[in-house]
Amino acid sequence: MTLALNLDRKAAAAAVVHSHGVPHRRIEEWKYSDLKSALGDQGLGAVTAEWLVGNLPSGVEMFDLAWPNPPAWVMNHFARPTQNVMRAASLALSAGGVALRVPAGAQIADVLKLDFNGPGHVRGLLVLEEGASLTLAEGVGVADFRNVGFEIVLGEGAALEHVRISPEAGDAVLVEEVLLHLAARAHYRGHFAGFGSKLSRMELEVSLEGEGAQAHLSGVSVLDGKRHSDVTTHVIHRVVNTNSTQLFKHVAGGSARAVYQGKVTVAKGADGSDSSQTAKALLLGEAAEADLKPELEIFADDVKCAHGAAVGDLDAESLFYLRARGIPESQARGLLLQAFLEDAVAEIVHTDQRELVRTELLTALKAVA
Amino acid sequence: MSIAAETKSQVAELGEKYKYGFVTDIEMERAPKGLSEDTVRYISAKKGEPDWMLEWRLGAFKRWQAMTEPKWARVHYPKIDYQNAYYYAAPKNTPKKQSLDEVDPKLLETYKKLGIPLHEQMALAGVAVDAVFDSVSVATTFKEKLNEAGVIFCPISEAIRDYPDLVKKYLGTVVPVTDNYFATLNSAVFSDGTFVYVPKGVRCPMELSTYFRINASETGQFERTLIIADEDSYVSYLEGCTAPKRDENQLHAAVVELIALDNAEIKYSTVQNWYPGDENGLGGIFNFVTKRGDCRGKKSKISWTQVETGSAITWKYPSCILRGDESVGEFYSIAIANHYQQADTGTKMIHLGANTRSRIISKGISAGKAQNTYRGLVSVYGKAKNARNYTQCDSLLIGGDCGAHTVPYIESRNKTARIEHEATTSKIAEDQLFYCLARGIPQDEAVSLIVNGFCREVLQQLPMEFAVEAQKLVGISLEGSVG
Numbered sequence: 012m013t014l015a016l017n018l019d020r021k022a023a024a025a026a027v028v029h030s031h032g033v034p035h036r037r038i039e040e041w042k043y044s045d046l047k048s049a050l051g052d053q054g055l056g057a058v059t060a061e062w063l064v065g066n067l068p069s070g071v072e073m074f075d076l077a078w079p080n081p082p083a084w085v086m087n088h089f090a091r092p093t094q095n096v097m098r099a100a101s102l103a104l105s106a107g108g109v110a111l112r113v114p115a116g117a118q119i120a121d122v123l124k125l126d127f128n129g130p131g132h133v134r135g136l137l138v139l140e141e142g143a144s145l146t147l148a149e150g151v152g153v154a155d156f157r158n159v160g161f162e163i164v165l166g167e168g169a170a171l172e173h174v175r176i177s178p179e180a181g182d183a184v185l186v187e188e189v190l191l192h193l194a195a196r197a198h199y200r201g202h203f204a205g206f207g208s209k210l211s212r213m214e215l216e217v218s219l220e221g222e223g224a225q226a227h228l229s230g231v232s233v234l235d236g237k238r239h240s241d242v243t244t245h246v247i248h249r250v251v252n253t254n255s256t257q258l259f260k261h262v263a264g265g266s267a268r269a270v271y272q273g274k275v276t277v278a279k280g281a282d283g284s285d286s287s288q289t290a291k292a293l294l295l296g297e298a299a300e301a302d303l304k305p306e307l308e309i310f311a312d313d314v315k316c317a318h319g320a321a322v323g324d325l326d327a328e329s330l331f332y333l334r335a336r337g338i339p340e341s342q343a344r345g346l347l348l349q350a351f352l353e354d355a356v357a358e359i360v361h362t363d364q365r366e367l368v369r370t371e372l373l374t375a376l377k378a379v380a
Numbered sequence: 381m382s383i384a385a386e387t388k389s390q391v392a393e394l395g396e397k398y399k400y401g402f403v404t405d406i407e408m409e410r411a412p413k414g415l416s417e418d419t420v421r422y423i424s425a426k427k428g429e430p431d432w433m434l435e436w437r438l439g440a441f442k443r444w445q446a447m448t449e450p451k452w453a454r455v456h457y458p459k460i461d462y463q464n465a466y467y468y469a470a471p472k473n474t475p476k477k478q479s480l481d482e483v484d485p486k487l488l489e490t491y492k493k494l495g496i497p498l499h500e501q502m503a504l505a506g507v508a509v510d511a512v513f514d515s516v517s518v519a520t521t522f523k524e525k526l527n528e529a530g531v532i533f534c535p536i537s538e539a540i541r542d543y544p545d546l547v548k549k550y551l552g553t554v555v556p557v558t559d560n561y562f563a564t565l566n567s568a569v570f571s572d573g574t575f576v577y578v579p580k581g582v583r584c585p586m587e588l589s590t591y592f593r594i595n596a597s598e599t600g601q602f603e604r605t606l607i608i609a610d611e612d613s614y615v616s617y618l619e620g621c622t623a624p625k626r627d628e629n630q631l632h633a634a635v636v637e638l639i640a641l642d643n644a645e646i647k648y649s650t651v652q653n654w655y656p657g658d659e660n661g662l663g664g665i666f667n668f669v670t671k672r673g674d675c676r677g678k679k680s681k682i683s684w685t686q687v688e689t690g691s692a693i694t695w696k697y698p699s700c701i702l703r704g705d706e707s708v709g710e711f712y713s714i715a716i717a718n719h720y721q722q723a724d725t726g727t728k729m730i731h732l733g734a735n736t737r738s739r740i741i742s743k744g745i746s747a748g749k750a751q752n753t754y755r756g757l758v759s760v761y762g763k764a765k766n767a768r769n770y771t772q773c774d775s776l777l778i779g780g781d782c783g784a785h786t787v788p789y790i791e792s793r794n795k796t797a798r799i800e801h802e803a804t805t806s807k808i809a810e811d812q813l814f815y816c817l818a819r820g821i822p823q824d825e826a827v828s829l830i831v832n833g834f835c836r837e838v839l840q841q842l843p844m845e846f847a848v849e850a851q852k853l854v855g856i857s858l859e860g861s862v863g
Contacts, residue, residue: 039452067617170754280780290856298762307786312777312807320790323798 058131065124077107101160108134128152180208195221207238234267411468440567541573628651661720666691675707718751747861828855
């Protein structure tokens with residue numbers, strides 16, 4: 012990226028931030044997550060947050076976005092213009108981040124570990140070229156306020172499994188926007204496990220741009236006390252014969268708030284789109300709240316789109332069944348909660364990552380139940 | 381004649397034209413063009429209203445001036461020039477009528493074309509019709525029978541005069557004056573509408589029905605409906621709308637308020653086929669309606685059923701506030717958008733009381749270049765123990781140039797509440813279409829059959845008189861959408 016181009020993109024992003032300001036609950040997309048009030052007087056700031064690549068598997072190329080003279084693959088994909096105010100802020104208000112690339116055809120067996128840490132704004136870029144494959148484990152460090160803008164580009168036939176675990180983070184305000192571009196036959200699996208914080212928002216925008224592209228999103232959240240967790244997704248079927256699934260499960264105890272806002276758009280002419288969307292929440296706390304908004308926006312007729320959402324308590328009959336077989340109530344409840352979350356966890360293909368999420372869930376469930 | 385065959389003959393008769401697109405040539409008396417405090421005073425004076433009503437209107441008008449038009453709905457329309465319309469239009473010379481014979485025969489003729497001959501209805505259908513012709517109610521039937529039961533069913537202007545205490549007590553308590561832009565406008569300039577009061581323990585002896593009709597060119601229609609079902613009472617109310625054909629867009633901003641006290645039940649059914657505009661999106665009614673029911677009493681029930689086939693723009697969310705414990709809210713909807721129509725409609729179920737239940741069944745059909753949106757909210761508050769909601773919203777797409785959208789909000793703040801939501805979107809099934817065609821059923825008729833099947837759950841909720849008309853409308857609205 013030439014310096015001028017970089018400056019242009021930054022200036023455009025700054026203009027977006029300037030015209031929109033910090034999102035608050037009167038902005039429809041932020042209705043359930045009032046960022047402005049969570050941040051209070053501190054505002055967005057202009058600090059650059061940290062990133063850390065735990066282990067760089069051989070075959071993966073890395074570039075520090077703070078360095079000069081970025082290579083062509085960074086120039087081609089980094090910081091596409093956006094109207095998303097927080098994504099724009101992550102560019103306008105930071106001076107760095109990390110870019111990673113898996114070259115065409117490379118099948119990376121080792122898990123790539125990437126952590127974002129500290130306060131401020133930071134950018135990430137991950138490019139999988141044609142036919143490449145990778146498993147990415149994203150870690151989330153605790154900080155007062157952090158905003159991550161992450162772009163992921165999958166070339167034709169590329170495959171990525173992305174597992175993000177966001178630990179319980181007390182009073183932290185953590186926002187992340189992941190933007191994905193999928194070429195033909197590219198395959199994305201993303202799993203998002205969240206344990207909440209004062210305000211915690213994971214925003215995913217998935218653009219299916221080539222025939223045969225597939226995105227499978229899943230996630231679990233277990234929230235206690237006053238924790239908040241917001242998963243906001245937007246999957247856009249831009250071309251014919253693309254497929255997406257979403258499965259999100261939330262458990263909210265105490266006075267926690269679990270939010271799921273999912274939007275599926277099928278563009279005009281994107282016939283053969285197949286999409287399903289399920290969001291379920293269990294409320295355990297007297298003052299807990301679940302807000303679900305599964306949205307469909309469809310401009311083509313030859314499509315199959317469905318969504319389902321449910322909020323409730325543990326099923327009394329199932330509980331009775333277990334108790335009748337001599338299982339103590341607390342244990343029975345624990346089992347049912349595990350079962351409730353399990354089908355979303357089972358979406359994770361990578362065995363070690365799946366076990367990791369399970370372990371975290373067990374610990375969190377004990378605290379809530 | 382079978383319904384399908386009748387549909388076909390009606391379509392043929394239409395020749396792609398809107399059946400109700402005729403204009404009755406009656407001299408109209410109008411308020412001066414434009415909207416100002418004077419317009420509000422003019423309307424109030426014309427209606428011979430008491431001071432408190434005028435004050436209420438002026439208060440609303442003042443609030444409205446400070447408000448801005450909402451932009452969140454998925455509808456696009458040219459900016460409405462509120463100064464370029466008439467806010468009051470009444471057929472001239474309307475002294476009180478003692479019987480139907482005194483009514484201008486031209487008016488009666490109009491209703492005949494609409495298919496609601498008052499005489500016949502009095503004799504045959506057993507339906508009392510309070511017909512609103514533009515802004516003034518001209519004929520009320522079956523009043524005596526209702527009087528016997530103690531049911532008040534009259535134009536709201538009459539109620540303001542004769543039952544001011546009832547009106548004062550309930551008007552604006554469900555839809556506050558400042559509720560939203562269009563409701564506030566309505567509060568300032570509403571010209572007439574219907575008032576119903578069903579006293580304690582009375583089961584209204586017949587279905588009440590009103591046909592609304594916009595007639596004069598460039599006039600907005602601002603009705604105000606207020607229905608109160610006192611303890612242990614029941615009432616079923618039917619509302620039907622047709623409007624003549626016009627090229628410019630006309631504004632319709634109505635407000636409907638329902639109040640159900642302990643153990644009372646209100647069933648409100650609408651068939652809306654205002655002029656939708658022509659095949660090129662020219663003309664048509666802008667329909668911005670605020671409808672809300674308040675289940676104020678224990679075990680009360682409010683049920684909305686709507687068949688929305690008309691209007692160029694529909695902006696309408698009949699809602700229920702489930703305040704009383706064990707109260708029930710229902711919303712059954714069919715929304716059909718063809719050509720360039722845009723519909724953004726749905727409901728809100730606000731669960732406040734314990735053991736409240738609600739059910740939403742919405743069927744959206746899009747064809748041509750139309751956009752159809754379901755927008756709904758199910759909100760359970762902290763005290764709504766054991767609240768239940770079931771929502772099903774299905775969309776059917778006919779052709780690749782239209783859009784079907786679903787925007788449901790689900791909010792639960794009580795752990796004992798149970799909310800379920802399901803939605804599907806699909807196109808008209810080719811195998812079903814093929815099956816019909818292979819058996820010699822013409823395409824349009826086949827589409828009508830399949831769509832009627834898709835809507836069955838909602839059509840079943842309609843009172844008999846409306847169900848037949850609604851089925852026909854479904855066919856007519858989708859004429860020419862496949863092929």
